[in-house]
Amino acid sequence: MADSQLLKPAILVISDTASQDPSTDKAGNVLTETFKTDGGDRWATPAIKIVPDNVLDIQRQIQQWTDGEEYFNLVLTTGGTGFAVKDVTPEAVSPLIHRHAPGLVHGMLASSLEVTPFAIMSRPVAGVRKNTLILTLPGSPKGAKENLQAVIKLLPHACIQAAGANSRSIHAGGVSKLEREAGISTSSPDTTTPSEKEQHHRHHHHHGHDHSHSHSCGHGHGHGHIVPKPHTSPSERPQSNDPNAGPTRRYRESPYPMLSVDEALRLIYEHSPEPTIIEVPIDTSIVGSVVAEDVCAAEAVPAYRASIVDGYAVIASAHTAHGKGDTKGKFPVASVSHAQATSMPPPLEHRTIARITTGAPLPENANAVVMVEDTALISTTSDGTEEAVVEILTDDIKPGENVREPGSDVSLGSKILQTGDFITPVGGEIGLLASTGTKTITVFKKPRVGVLSTGDELVEHNNPAPLQGGQIRDSNRPSLISCLQSWGFPTVDLGIARDTPANQLEFALRDALRGSASKPAVDIIITTGGVSMGELDLLKPTIERNLGGTIHFGRVSMKPGKPTTFATIPFKPPISSSTQGVVGNDAQEERETRLIFSLPGNPASALVTLNLFVLPSLHKSMGLAIRAALSDNNNNNNNNNNPVSSPASLGLPLVTAVLTHAIPLDPKRTEYHRATVSASSGTGALLATSTGLGGKGAGVGQRSSRVGSLAGANALLVLPPGKGVVERGAWVQALLMGNVVGE
Template sequence: MSSPLRAAILVISDSAFVDPGSDKVGPALTEIFTSAQLQSKGWTFPKVDIVPDDVELIQDVIKNYTDNENDYYNLVVTSGGTGFAVKDVTPEAVAPILHRHAPGLVHGMLAASLQVTPFAMMSRPVAGVRNKSLILTLPGSPKGAKENLEAVISLLPHACIQAAGANSRELHAGGLKKLESEAGVSSTNSNATKKDSLSHDHHHHHHNHGGGHGGHQIPKAHTAPEDRPQSNDPNAGPTRRYRSSPYPMLSVDEALRIIAQETPEPTTTQVPVDSDLVGSVLAEDVYAGEAVPAYRASIVDGYAVIVPSSGSGTKGVFPVASVSHAQAASMPPPLNPGTIARITTGAPLPPNANAVVMVEDTILASTTPDGKEEATVEILTDNIKSGENIREPGSDVSRGSKILTRGDLISAVGGEIGLLVSTGTRTVKVFKKPTVGVLSTGDELVLHDDPRVLTGGQIRDSNRPSLISCLRSWGFETVDLGIARDTPAGELEKALRGAVRGLGSDKPPVDIIITTGGVSMGELDLLKPTIERTLGGTIHFGRVSMKPGKPTTFATVPYKPSTAAGGDTAQQEREKRLVFSLPGNPASALVTLNLFVLPSLHKMMGLASTSTAPSPLPTPTSVGLPIISASLTHPIPLDPKRTEYHRAIVTASRKDGRLYATSTGLAGVGQRSSRVGSLAKANALLVLRPGEDRIGEGQLVEALLMGGVVPE
């Protein structure tokens, strides 16, 4: 079957149906299907829907997935409703509409969960085929759902291909070993893995005993230890250290894809509507609580009048009966026929009034005896129509109408905040912004404000202040983690652990750690070994084919909160923290901060939360720096092997309206990664693909905008 494999995820939950932002299962299962391993097996990005615990609704959605001969999903996985609670009706909904049952898949999922906890027996999974689609029911917890799916996912392409009508004789022509090889499984390895998992279970598993959800995911290695890249052992002598990096060289696109895959989905929080809301992304649609305006209001300064039903009769001299101001705390008195009321722009119309005459169409006829007020006013026109110069209630915003949409960014311009407060909105639900910690590493570093004269090989720590200032300008809470020395005794480990746990009231726990330095191959480059060997983290990549920034490293470290929200810490799911280890050279650090860290921050703050597919590349419509095209003002030589992110100044010409890019590294000095000056005044990174020649003057190049365009 050469066509892609299509999967649909159906989350069955009353609460998630009401608040889709609370769903954690859909993103967890989507992460499996979008992994590099499953993408290579032909799986496409899955469709995700949410329905409540209702038999008919569940059946209707599944039939919609499976019953169209020319548009069906190869695999349908449901999550939730498989336990013993009164509302758990998923098996009752799915089993009757199956054409053929698949008890072997049920057994496989249960067997995997039973290796973790006996409570797996409290789940009631169902599996089978409807038409050409394979259907599986999974538990409702993210851990349980992932565990069950990962137990059988390697075998599902074969099952889906058969269900779709492939020739079984041809599929099985190579025998069982061929099928196992294609699926990436082995009966021998499976038994060994099972034995190892059971014998070491008390060291590696923290069971969640929630009824029917199957506990935690079973650790399942897909590579042999000797085949995995690993950092230098700090205890190894010079003769046993690597001479070249054990980490494969990734493209920038692949590195961004991995970052997007590993970055957690955003969480939500309720916040007041005030100036601190600027830079936040809405986590739900917002509806107007009040109409704007809430009353009939004048749109001009003038006089409220009663236009007779005949459509004429406003010309003449009229007594001024009252005054209506925009700041009035109450409505003006009713207007009687034959009288008028002075009114200011935005003020409420008196009852009975049905039009407003502009002050320009009137003259003063007489004043009160003290000369301080108008007594009578002459209206000079008889052409005033009913409804003229009046703003009706709700004409700007009607009560209950949608005023902002989930995914909208609250800008500093003030328009969104003005709209919210004008409609009486006091609080909104937003995606929580991540907190970022910045740590410099190296024995050679001296605080940037240290008054002492530098000696020997000392350098001032310029990275930390520049990265922190950049992060804060983006609107993220940033924690200064200081400098960690290159000591194998554990100073780096202590700093990293402290960052995720919090170091007091002035240094709260962070979601993302950014380090600079210590990522190369020297004996004192301890960042990778500390993450892998001491903290039990995973290095997702350790080299990127780019210039500058080649040794950029991205990792995740496991973290278990000290207290579970509202309950037992033993049932708290383990989380992960992201670690971006950037090169120590100043230009490299700032380039990679913009290129790799910013897209991850954007995803965590919800900017990519409304996407229907992953978008790892920084584009104007997703996350990261916006891309523009600019014309070069001079030629730039290309690197023959690596993509260069060349620091430049982009200007807008007043003459022709075009954008022009000029390098910050001319005059023969180039753009070495250690050149701090190459980023001064730079507002863009030119994306220069590898080549043997150069890009000439006047040619268009892609540019990632780091700041505002400079007028020429």
């Protein structure tokens, strides 16, 4: 048979030991030899890979072999099918299978049971993923060989059909023809007539594909191909949110209670982690950080007696009884003191002066500075390049005049910043730290945020190709990332995760938390899309079922943003090189909590809920709750050194504004209406105008999918549920997303 006609097998060896030392694997070679000796001329040389006993590693390799255009016809796994704690192969393979094939499982088990009763302790899985047949074999070379030999003659027929061959033409010669081609002899001579053979063929063809046959004892024979069909009402069965179950098992009604915005914010605050303290160097990266510990000046400012004007350093004495000093007159210029000098000028002698620039150190013995405006040049040096004699025109100069004493700005060891202070972008705090010689500072760590879009319909916003079919440009990711970066948080672009296959979403979330060489690990994940009730809205079931997470709320009584979801998932960080191998290090076993905010896919909903729900959590994680608590304590003259974090002052600032037009109210849900808040040039009052008005109607264009309502919006008007409208001129509360603009 030509190589192009050979079926392509692949062998996945699953073993922690073999993954570290491939020379210990024997099963791969045994199975390869079995294909040569027992497979006839139907098989190419198998591809072999070794992975550890890890669900994700197993799934990733199988998907590489099955999901591409150059797929393998058969994938065999060997190892991990027993009852040991590390045996996870069935759990890894089962979710990948689209159509199960229990008949092959029965055949392998029946053959093994003829050899040893312990065969019943194996947990094999078989089935088809896309165009590839998958079988799981035992880890022992002998057991793997026996299982493969039990079914190898039937596998070409299964693989050809799985690859999409015409079933009618394959079965045209009847079962006997298929048995002869496979090299299988029946247990009794073939004495049936042609018509009986055709009836026999029709029975087996029906049984092998529709599988409606069942035993009289009531146990369904099944064979894995029957489509799940509900026979009970929703009230009679538990609902499933298994991402692999498909639309027939999806929720028909959300199981998550509808929470108020305040309840949702309380849960977010409760489960957002307390801030982490880190030590960082003094540079522009600390802008937007909150100081975690008091900072004391490492150096005095200035560090020496310095001039605060351009002029001449002099030795001034106290004024006489007549109110006059002794500085007036003509004096030789003995030296020059520049601000950039790396060494101190020489001591000043009596009846001499030193030219000095602003900020330069005073020579020893000098105690005052005369402004250059109060002097006159008398003579220069012979070469004309320097001043020789200068006349001081006043005798009103007092000791200490125009001199900045050491530590007069900042004294050595004095507190320059305290816990809870905010490093503003204006530059004052960084300038103070730099001027006092501060090299590092402890701040509350800003969480790193990853942004992931989900959906098969999405394409990159900058994809040059024209849209096709139901494609949509992904506007959420660049919008949310730009907003997060404007707040000063480090961000990671996690790209787009497809809805199908379902486990791609799981892989994307796990990879985001673990990080990679190209993308750092994130502390918080923000996703958009996949949180509604569609059959491909897989965020919530993936979080609960695949990641072991807890969904704290899945619906909020608000408009827009009703399906907003907040969850926490357990996460075990990788062991760092500094702790790896240390006996008794408890940190190696500790699990941390990571947050996931699953926002709706509609652009307006995503941006509104980012501002409303994600920002307060970020503020708590970066220490702003502690800052707010300290501020409250100071205002109340409370000397408590251990303030309790509170949700006060977190999230967007709240102001009151006057409506410039009427806006209708939603009868059931609080609406967060996109608007522009401006300051009146006449009265200074804040004015609120909707960004979604159209035509003559008020409030038109504020649908959650309406991208245009985002442009120009710098506020969210908080409109409680009710009947009728909020009239023009009414006062409304507004959450400011940006700076107030001019009228």
